Amino acid sequence: MNRPAPLLLHVNGATHLVSADAATPLLYLLRNDLALNGPKFGCGLGECGACTVLLDGMPTRACVTTAKVALGREITTLEGLGTRAALHPVQQAFIEEQAAQCGYCLNGMIMTAKALLDRDPHPSVETIRRELSRNLCRCGTHVEIVRAVQRAAELLAAQAAAQSAVHAGERA
Ligand code: FES
Numbered sequence: 001m002n003r004p005a006p007l008l009l010h011v012n013g014a015t016h017l018v019s020a021d022a023a024t025p026l027l028y029l030l031r032n033d034l035a036l037n038g039p040k041f042g043c044g045l046g047e048c049g050a051c052t053v054l055l056d057g058m059p060t061r062a063c064v065t066t067a068k069v070a071l072g073r074e075i076t077t078l079e080g081l082g083t084r085a086a087l088h089p090v091q092q093a094f095i096e097e098q099a100a101q102c103g104y105c106l107n108g109m110i111m112t113a114k115a116l117l118d119r120d121p122h123p124s125v126e127t128i129r130r131e132l133s134r135n136l137c138r139c140g141t142h143v144e145i146v147r148a149v150q151r152a153a154e155l156l157a158a159q160a161a162a163q164s165a166v167h168a169g170e171r172a
């Protein structure tokens with residue numbers, strides 16, 4: 001039997017070689033081959049958002065995206081945002097607002113929120129609701145999730161202000 005040609009995947013700033021058919025769903029390669037378990041298997045049909053990763057910064061459902069589509073593109077998973085010791089502001093905000101019950105949806109909520117805040121640092125509540133509307137949460141923590149995205153926007157703004165103060169100090 002012919003073995004599939006190795007595939008080069010760029011994930012969270014590193015390059016990985018995996019041996020798989022190019023039609024394999026990206027989610028399987030991330031979880032099973034690379035042990036990146038941030039993205040979750042929910043529906044497997046592109047409906048719930050639990051498997052969301054960023055492909056070149058765009059929220060993408062990894063359960064219905066083949067490895068072939070991801071080749072040559074930068075894949076970011078939840079593990080690529082922050083660490084336990086240095087959380088990304090979006091992760092920090094979700095913890096502070098206690099936006100999880102079972103937490104199964106949170107990977108998709110956080111990755112989608114990250115992409116939104118990269119594009120629109122000060123989204124309205126309506127925009128947050130619209131952008132997250134295709135991410136399903138069966139536990140009903142929607143109010144806390146919207147608050148978490150608002151808090152993340154505040155944390156990111158404070159972080160940017162602190163960085164520009166440091167840079168101004170360096171130039172002075
Ligand atoms: S598991 Fe991918 S959208 Fe539900």
Ligand code: FES
Nearest residue numbers: 101103105137139
């Ligand atoms: S917190 Fe359980 S699905 Fe959202």
